[in-house]
Amino acid sequence: MKSTRITIQDFTGVYAEQPFMQGLRKAASTDGEIRWFDCTRIDGTDCYCDDEAQAILREQIEFYKTPALRQAQGPSSISTPGIHFFDNGNYHYMSKLWTDSIREPFDLVVFDHHPDMQPPRFEGILSCGGWIKEVLEHNRFVQNVVVIGVADHLIEEIQQDLSQANAAEILNRVTFIRESELKNLQDNLSSFVCSEHASVLSSNLYISIDKDALNTQEAATNWDQGSLTFEQLAEALQALARNRKILGVDICGERSRDMGFEDTAAADALNNALNKKLFHLLTGLHGIQ
Template sequence: MQGLKGDSRLVSATSNAEILYIDCADIPGTDCYCDDEAVEAIRRRIAEAGVTDASGIHFFDNGNYHYMSKIWTDMVQEPFSLVVFDHHPDMQEPRFGNILSCGGWVKKVLEENKFIDNVVIIGVVDHLVDEIRAELSQAGDANILDKVTFIKESELCEIAAPTSFSRTPTSFSRMRESLRFPTESGMTEGRIYISIDKDALSTDYAATNWDQGSLDVATLKEIIDDLAAGHKILGIDICGERARDFAGDEYHTVQEADTLNSELNRELAEFLTSLASSPT
């Protein structure tokens, strides 16, 4: 596993339960926006820690640092698809310059990573999908959406027990089709990179620093399990801790939020590690 955790430490652990912490708390220019100097400093820290690729499970702090998925996927050196669980599309233009941001990192991956085949974003609140489509169209970037499949929050809400998402016809058939690519022998499953912002989950399962969706953990795990059955997973990111100045809200006290997040992180780590160690 590898990632940015709590006090801006990079947390890394492999499938044999090795855990690596890389402290990045002293690097300026990283909150929400990550300037070029900070990007290079983070890359140096990762390299100095002996990490040479993007494999593993990466934990990194709250949603303000979701742009770390751009830095990790920059290390992928083979064609891949990106699967993102997020309550927001993360495809906005930065407010200034061409700086990497938590709200626009997916668009930067599509623009800059020569190995990216396509992107699936799962759990986005419906109106933001419409807004980003209009925004990109107005900016003349509508063509970038040719590589993007949105599974809206309302589509996830259609999945209700005992109906499995795998039997939900429209939205997830689109997801599966977008993650297949042609070869000389026909369509085949490919390589995927998974990035999870816990704000896609309801407040019953996580306490984050952004508005949250309605996804439940069982469905999240079922979707990932389905993906793992037919794809090579190159790496997995997890972010979405509470805000550092969180003082409690209508859902959780500080202690309840920390307990909830810790339990979820442990559950996801154990689940994802078991996937990595299972035969394909």
């Protein structure tokens, strides 16, 4: 089976507390399919990503390609499939930068407790809270977006915010699966996604996971969390990958290192175990190219 390329972008040093992720860091020195980038010294990245930081991060994504592909295809001219870990939810905008390099039509599936479609406070600035809106407005290859696990009240708020910003029309391409729907579905999320929403999704998918969509027994994050279980997430991912091409999978949602947890060791152990499960689940999916 073809191996899957793995990229880790460490913005805060939080992965130092996770033995599994440190194993990937060690493996990166000898395994060409694993890339580890220390992003802790890049300024202008926390929640908002300024132009200088974006330039550095885009260079990392370009470096992700093999030398042969860089020479043959040129900058930003091919999709960059694989699995990408990039720290806590403050850096979820990385999914916008990774999808910028896709050069074929695709649908975006996001697991998140927040809609991430806020109009920017500062015009032209990329943020963790508005990156999906940026993808919809600026990526000509994205067709539809499905966001799974969003808190119900935040959907109402974002609809109002976008309407006031004269951007409500982009919601025509967005489907929300509310947190309240997940609670009613229990273990049937995969069939719900693939039956009721099958007409929305094409054969090419890009998947972005913020672990704050999961409940607090599954993950410890720096944002308020939803009620998704790992079993629901795993079954949904397996169903989404069936008979489709997965152009990439992103994972964020670590705890913030400066956020007080009553037991940080327990929080790190929880996230370490979850990252390990996600890694083995995703590298086993046949849809990832």
